[in-house]
Amino acid sequence: MEHLDDDTLALIAMAELEPDRPEREHLAVCPVCSESLAELRQTAELGRAARTIELLEPADAVWSNIHADLGLSPQVAAVPRVADFAPDAGTSPDGRFAPDARDTAAPAPVTPIRTDQSGRRAFARWPIAAAAAVVGLIGGVAAGIWWQAAQQDSAVVVAEAELDAFPGWDASGVARVEQRADGSRVVVVDLQTPTEDAGLREVWLIKSDASGLVSIGYLDGASGSFVVPAGIDLAQYPLVDVSAEPDNGDPAHSGDSIVRGELRAS
Amino acid sequence: MTRSGDTTRPETDDDAGLVEAFRAGDERALVEAYARWSALVYTLALRSLGNPTDAEDVTQKVFIAAWRGRSGFDPARSRLPGWLVGITRHTIADAHEARSRQRRLDEAYTAELPGARDDDTVQITDRVMIAAELEQLEPVPRRVMRLAFFDDLTHAQIADTLGLPLGTVKSHIRRSLFRLRSRLEVNDGAS
Numbered sequence: 001m002e003h004l005d006d007d008t009l010a011l012i013a014m015a016e017l018e019p020d021r022p023e024r025e026h027l028a029v030c031p032v033c034s035e036s037l038a039e040l041r042q043t044a045e046l047g048r049a050a051r052t053i054e055l056l057e058p059a060d061a062v063w064s065n066i067h068a069d070l071g072l073s074p075q076v077a078a079v080p081r082v083a084d085f086a087p088d089a090g091t092s093p094d095g096r097f098a099p100d101a102r103d104t105a106a107p108a109p110v111t112p113i114r115t116d117q118s119g120r121r122a123f124a125r126w127p128i129a130a131a132a133a134v135v136g137l138i139g140g141v142a143a144g145i146w147w148q149a150a151q152q153d154s155a156v157v158v159a160e161a162e163l164d165a166f167p168g169w170d171a172s173g174v175a176r177v178e179q180r181a182d183g184s185r186v187v188v189v190d191l192q193t194p195t196e197d198a199g200l201r202e203v204w205l206i207k208s209d210a211s212g213l214v215s216i217g218y219l220d221g222a223s224g225s226f227v228v229p230a231g232i233d234l235a236q237y238p239l240v241d242v243s244a245e246p247d248n249g250d251p252a253h254s255g256d257s258i259v260r261g262e263l264r265a266s
Numbered sequence: 267m268t269r270s271g272d273t274t275r276p277e278t279d280d281d282a283g284l285v286e287a288f289r290a291g292d293e294r295a296l297v298e299a300y301a302r303w304s305a306l307v308y309t310l311a312l313r314s315l316g317n318p319t320d321a322e323d324v325t326q327k328v329f330i331a332a333w334r335g336r337s338g339f340d341p342a343r344s345r346l347p348g349w350l351v352g353i354t355r356h357t358i359a360d361a362h363e364a365r366s367r368q369r370r371l372d373e374a375y376t377a378e379l380p381g382a383r384d385d386d387t388v389q390i391t392d393r394v395m396i397a398a399e400l401e402q403l404e405p406v407p408r409r410v411m412r413l414a415f416f417d418d419l420t421h422a423q424i425a426d427t428l429g430l431p432l433g434t435v436k437s438h439i440r441r442s443l444f445r446l447r448s449r450l451e452v453n454d455g456a457s
Contacts, residue, residue: 010440014414016421043447046396047415049389053397058308058325059318063300066329076293080301082401186433200404217434218406220441227433247405 004033013040155180161240161261163191169198169258175240177228177263184230187216187240190223191259198244198258205237208262212237213253238263285341296333303347304329306398307354313390314358324357331357347398347449351391392450399449406430407438411446414439 004012004023011017019027027034063079066072155178163173173191180186189203201219203226206212216226219242228234241260243253287295307328311321331353332339339349400411406428413419413427421439425432 006444007436007440010443011421011436013443014421014439039447040443043396043443043450044415046392046450047400047411047443047446048418049393050397050400051416053309053393055305055394055397055401056309056312057305058322062304062308062322062326065326066300066333069326069330070296070333072293072296076297080297080304082301082305085298085301200406217431217437218404220404220407220438221445224437224441225433226437227431229431 003030004037009033009037009040013037013044015044155186157266158185159234159263160266161263163189163240163242163259163261165259166257171259173222173242173259175261175263176266177234185228185234187226187228188223189219189226189240189242191219191242192222200245200247201258202243202245202253204239204241204243204253205232205234206239206241206260207236208238210239213241215251215253234263281346282341285339285346288346289336289339289341291336296329299332299346299350300329302402303350303398306347306394307350309394309398310351310354310391311358311361313394315361320361324354324361327357328353345449347395351395355391395450396446399446403442403445407442410435410438411442 004026008017008019008023012019012023027037060079064077067077157176158179159177161175163171163175165171171191171193173189173193175187175189178186178188187203187205203216203219203224204213205216205228214229214232214237216228217224239260239262241253242258244256244258245254284295284298288299304325308321308325311324311328312318315321315324328350332350335353339346344352400408400415403411409428410424410430413424414421419427421435422432424430425435428435430438
């Protein structure tokens with residue numbers, strides 16, 4: 001059989017899933033999968049054991065000494081705080097070191113969200129960023145994931161979208177809708193450019209006239225899979241959108257879209 | 267090695283920008299590295315040496331050595347935190363050696379320092395590294411992983427607790443688990 005996919009390995013490592021007989025047989029003979037599983041299990045075990053670890057910060061004088069000893073410039077004299085770089089700092093999206101972010105340090109464009117009198121949220125129509133060139137070539141990483149998923153997964157790709165950047169964002173990617181054997185549908189998003197510095201990123205399905213939208217989850221890393229709720233007709237919600245969201249608990253779309261594209265049947 | 271590594275997908279390092287700037291000598295990269303990993307270095311040193319002053323001394327030496335020796339950091343061989351931990355271990359070992367020498371000089375000093383331990387160092391290192399990396403996950407995956415690891419909740423319970431779709435929870439756990447695994451590699455060849 002094929003190698004076990006990452007989902008299955010993670011579920012087994014987290015003791016969420018008991019491997020079935022073919023999987024056990026494969027693990028017994030495949031050093032690649034069994035080693036990967038062993039490492040993931042060890043990671044999970046360490047993660048549980050990390051409960052008792054209390055991380056402690058060194059005294060401020062340590063940085064002052066380093067600063068003096070290395071003769072660093074006065075601009076970096078302040079004691080560096082993890083909160084200034086943690087993704088949830090609620091700070092500028094370019095808090096973390098990302099050369100790309102420095103080039104686009106200008107405030108990200110806030111796209112207007114219109115709220116009509118019924119209080120229902122309605123989206124102004126945006127032109128898909130004309131400046132963003134259509135993605136002709138998918139980079140090696142995304143193509144690799146795509147290829148690998150296509151090899152491993154019996155799911156059928158029923159629609160695809162090229163995701164183009166909004167002004168101010170240097171990003172692109174693809175989305176595809178997979179129909180699983182049980183009829184469920186999954187939107188798989190692969191971004192070509194890392195956008196980790198954007199903080200929280202949320203994935204949405206939006207109506208073509210922007211009169212409605214539904215969130216399908218948060219993107220972690222450059223790609224992710226999101227189950228489409230059973231009641232959602234994708235013909236009614238053909239736009240896939242990834243937005244940058246402040247970590248403020250507000251469930252609404254921030255209006256700050258990173259990429260978007262229209263699904264087309266494939 | 268990851269199972270994906272033998273196909274067409276490379277392990278991407280989401281700290282690539284930081285690493286590049288660090289090697290190029292951009293001070294802001296040292297600032298970020300210190301912000302993100304000084305607690306890791308200090309906690310490791312404190313656990314091994316049992317003394318805040320000595321642990322601060324180690325932390326200072328580690329970052330000074332890392333900056334001066336940044337040309338020796340090879341991102342193809344290790345990630346930045348793993349490299350820093352490698353330097354930390356060497357520096358801690360030096361501190362223990364200096365203590366032993368002092369102890370030999372000072373005959374009255376026979377008892378092992380309370381709290382000092384260097385037995386299960388590898389296990390402790392990994393646990394502290396995981397704790398530090400958990401802190402650096404994005405907010406939603408961090409909440410998910412804390413519930414999974416610390417509260418022993420099932421994926422379904424986590425989905426209920428956080429009001430997230432089950433598929434999203436599974437996706438966060440898979441990605442975070444793979445990311446944490448990739449961060450556990452320590453380059454002990456660091457000098």
